[in-house]
Amino acid sequence: MMLESLSMILIALGTVFFIAGTVGLLRFPDIYCRLHALTKADGLGLALIALGVALLADSMGEVFRIILIWFFVAVASATCGHLIARYERRSGEGPSYD
């Protein structure tokens, strides 16, 4: 019971981060800020949700797989963020500071 409520709290917290990331994606002015909001918030949000789900797992194998999923999603999203920012910079759009 204790474990379940803890995992609920973690998942809820993760969801909050996702929502914050989405708000940032919609509200921020240029691509770099949006990327910042998205990758940061989602990275943390996913980590929290993965932790919450791992608490409910039946076996160590499942926990291991959840950690793996988290790891690869984190690496992939970091790479994606890098690629988007790189493309944007190469096509000549610098960050706007106003």
Next chain:
Amino acid sequence: MTDPLVIFDLLLGLSIVALALAVLSVRDLFAAIVLFVIFGLLSALAWVRLSAPDVALAEAAIGTGVTGALLLKTLHHLRYVTGTLDRPEAMNLTPVTPVPMPVLWVNAAFCGLIALGLAVAFLEAPKVGPGFDALVAEAMPASGVDHPVTAVLLNFRAYDTLMEVVVLLAAVIAVWQVERGLSEAPAPHLGEVWQGFARLALPAIVVVGTYLLWVGAEAPGGAFQGGAVLASVGLLLLLSRFYVPQPAHRGIARLAFVLGTGVFSAVALLVSGGGRVAFEYPLEHAKTLILLIEGLVTISIAVTLAALFHGREPVALGEEERRNDT
């Protein structure tokens, strides 16, 4: 209204419909493709809700992943050909004459009516209809595998599955035929971070793909999902230029394309005889044969999907012209 998840279902259903509309109405083609990928992933989620994890996996890997890659590659090629590669603002590749509004409305009304008719027919149908449940449950012990979907795919309806692999073979032959001698759009240079990611991801994908294939015997997964995941290895290799298709590799590629179909049909034919018909695996060997077929079909699917992504048959430069001259 006892299940709070119904609200989730409603929201998910509405988002799926909204995404479908957005795919067709958004002006930018790139955005349309990305929205389509999101649409596919949410559909896969809906199918998980309908307790169809196998289908969801297949959809996410093939229907969304591989298809998304194919679509994006095509868009890249079209932009390259039309010279709009560096002008993302050029949203349409060819000048498109807008459809007159009345036509659009008539069309929408027509399709709306069809949807209405189908919806009425659907709601009228029995909530939980008759099905194959009992038949499958009864036949499972004789199938050689423990996972019902795999049993249906590789044993009860193996004929369908063989023909499905044949469709893939036909597709790759047709694509090679269509694209012979087509000049290639230069692959984008993606930088070191991406190269590093590819090095890290490649072995992991191989492990995941093999795991999906192996686990298919008793849990969701199987040849098609595993094959699609392994195909992404091919995609990564091609994109990162770790592997560049050479004309000399054509023979082995052809062999890989027909490997699955060939072994599948050969086994189907060879097990027959002595009162047995085609596809009737002897019970004591059923598991081995199904695993053999699945493994080889997975290799074929992976190579074929990667080849569909690559497109052209690798032909030596000028070979086509030389042959035409002689």
Next chain:
Amino acid sequence: MTTDPMTFALFLPLFGAMAVFLLPRASVAIGLASVAATCGAVLFLARDVLAKGEVMTALGGWEAPLGIALRADGLSVTMLSMTCAVGLLVSLGALDSFKGTGQMRTRQYFWPLWLLLLTGMNGVYLGTDIFNLYVMIEVIALAAVGLTVLSGTRAALRAGLEYMYASILGALLFLLGVGFVYLHVGRLDLAGLIEAEPSGALSAALALMVVGLMLKTALFPLHFWLPAAHANATAPASALLSGLVVKAALYIFLRLTMYMPLLDEIMVTSMGVLGACAVLWGGVQALRAERLKLLVAWSTVVQIGLIFIAFAHAGPPGLHESWKVAALLILAHGVAKAAMFMAAGRIRAELGHDIIRDLDRAPVRPTLAQFTFALAAISIIGLPPSLGFIGKWSLLEGAMSSGYWHWVVVTMIGTLLSVAYFSRVFAGFLRFDRMRNPVAEHQGWALADLPPLTLALAAIGLGLVAAPVLSFIELGYPFGAAP
């Protein structure tokens, strides 16, 4: 190893396709051998059907609702024999069309695609499971599109893409129909449909599947993709597409109407009306066509319409008879149209063009090809003693005896139109006064004219043996002979 000829009719072309793809240099020998072997398997199957009436094999040993069964009766063996025989002769004709090293790559792709097409069509004619039929029509669609664009010209590619879109949409409508069938009946084999009670879901399923098949078989007004696709393909591909491929969807349609007796007066009549529109519209378009192959392609639209009229000519009560007339016309058209397209291809190859207006100014006279074209036209117009005549005659007779005079009128107008548009071609064949600098050493015939000539002669000759053909088609009819 099994000795079941149905299994071999499916697997022989499949193995052939794989072997041809693996060994492109030996494509001609392997390809011809596989088609010939498939013909042999079909002959064995015909023997079995003659002896037993119908043959069934439950693949994998799983009986029908769970597994998939192959079934052959008179109708399916007729379709199989037509496919294999026409296919064999077209293959022989293709030897000439794709000869020379310049065509090496075309040849290398023609054979695997054509053998996969044969696999798919044999699968349709032996299929009893509606989902399996969906997969089969997709095999056919991909191979057929590959064959359409074999020439690689811009017009062919455009037509091929349109064809692809039409095929995908048609197949998906069919698939949705399959979904509704499962929703209501809970099984997918054709035999399970007979006992199904009528319901909204079943009507929706039938409507979706029929519309999907109409799109695939190019019934007016869903024929928009056909003329360009068939006119722009290379000659052997056109012959296969027009003679054989559209028949697969027609066959599924005929089967569905046998097993899904939901058709009422309105539905049957509307099929006939669409057929009538196809006959008239296609006839007018054929009159206006500037190129020979386009004219032949429009005549396919007309003939598809005629087959639907034949299906509807006696109303719902006459369905147990009229499907035979439709089958006869399918057979007649398949043989004659393949001959006609190959002859048109030969004429084009000799003349260097196929503009109808300039047929009479050509310096050469491919006389035998022109003769073949005329023979095929006799069957397609429906002049005695051809098979087309027998089909049309039974149609008219049946319509008159059941009092549906409007079908008689439409058929007669369609016949007159076809005489008119083929006359345009014959006029070009027969006028010699505008010929420029005739080439003296041109023989007027070539070895490559023989396969189409054989087919055209068969289209005429089959009319003389129509009675045994008809009684063969009836063998194993799921609902027995006519009451």
Next chain:
Amino acid sequence: MTPDMIYGLTGIAVFAIGLAGALCAQDRLRRLLALKLCSMGAGFLLVVAAWRVPPDAPDPVPHALVITGIVVVVSATAVALALIRRLQSLETRDDD
């Protein structure tokens, strides 16, 4: 309100949207996307038809059919895309 009803109607709506797009979309790529939507709609209907009220496991046969359908559709998509690529190359070259 049960999941099968919600997602069944979703599927029918998606199919109709795809049909509308396939009938009137001008851009070749967009038309293909519309057809893909149709295929997803058909997939939805089959998955929904297989669904059983939770303690019961769903019918595996339609699941296998949808997986087959997905592979078939991706094959058709690949061929259509190859045609689109080739055609665009030819058309652009001829325009110059």
